[in-house]
Amino acid sequence: MWALIKDNKIEEIIRFPKTMIIDDVTHSRKIFTAWTAAEKKAVGILPVTPGTKLDDKYYISNNETYAIASDGNSVVGTITKAKNKSLTDTNEVNEDGSKLLDEKGNQVVTPGLRTIAKQKADTTAHGMLSKFSWLIERKITADVAIPSEITDFMKSVRDAHKSICDEIDACNSITKFIAAHTDEYNEDNTLKTIAKVNDWPDDYDIKSYYR
Secondary structure (H helix, E strand, O other), X not given: OEEEEEOOEEEEEEOOOOOEEEOOEEEOOOHHHHOOHHHHHHOOEEEEEOOOOOOOOOEEEOOOXXXXXXXXXXXXXXXXXXXXXXXXXXXXXXXXXXXXXXOOOOEOXXXXXXXXXXXXXXXXXXXXHHOOHHHHHHHHHHOOOOOHHHHHHHHHHHHHHHHHHHHHHOOOOHHHHHHHOOOEEXXXXXXXXXXXXXXXXXXXXXXXXXX
C-alpha cells in the first residue's frame, strides 16, 4: 500500500498498483514494484505502514487515519477504538426512536457478547454430549447400561457448561470478558492456564465410545 503526497499532504491512499498520472506524466503501474523507494518518493509516492487492527470480537473501530511519518519517508496508519461491543443485548430502534419490529411484530434484538458466548457454550456442550446419544437410545430400546465413565463424563460436561455460563454472566466489563476468553502462556509458548470459558472436560479416555 502506498500514498500519493502533494504539497506535503496525503492526496490519495493507493491500495493496489495502478497507472498514475502525476504532474501530467503518466506512469505505468510497474513503478510500484520496479522503482526504488527513492524513485517513488521523488514523484510523491510513499509506502504506507497500516495501523494495528483492533480485535473485532470485542471492539468497534474507527476508520483508519493516515499521517506522514516524521522522517518524511513513509505514511503511518492509525486505527482507534470507536467503542466496546456491548456485553448485553440491544433492543433495536427506528430512526424516530420507536421499537424496531420484525415481520411478526416482535422486537428486533441484537445479541450482546455475553449472549453470543453462552450460545457458543451451548453448542459446544451439545456437540460433546451428542456423540453418546446412541448409548442413551440403546439404554431405552435394549436396556443396556450406559458405562459409568460415560455418565461421569456427561455430568462433567454439564457442570462445565454451567460454570462457563456463570463465568460469562459475571463479566460486567469488557476487560473481564476478554480475560475470561484469554489463555495464559509460559515464556516458551506452552499453555499455562486455559481460558475459563474454554475449560471443558478432557475426552481422551472415552473417545472409543464416539459415534
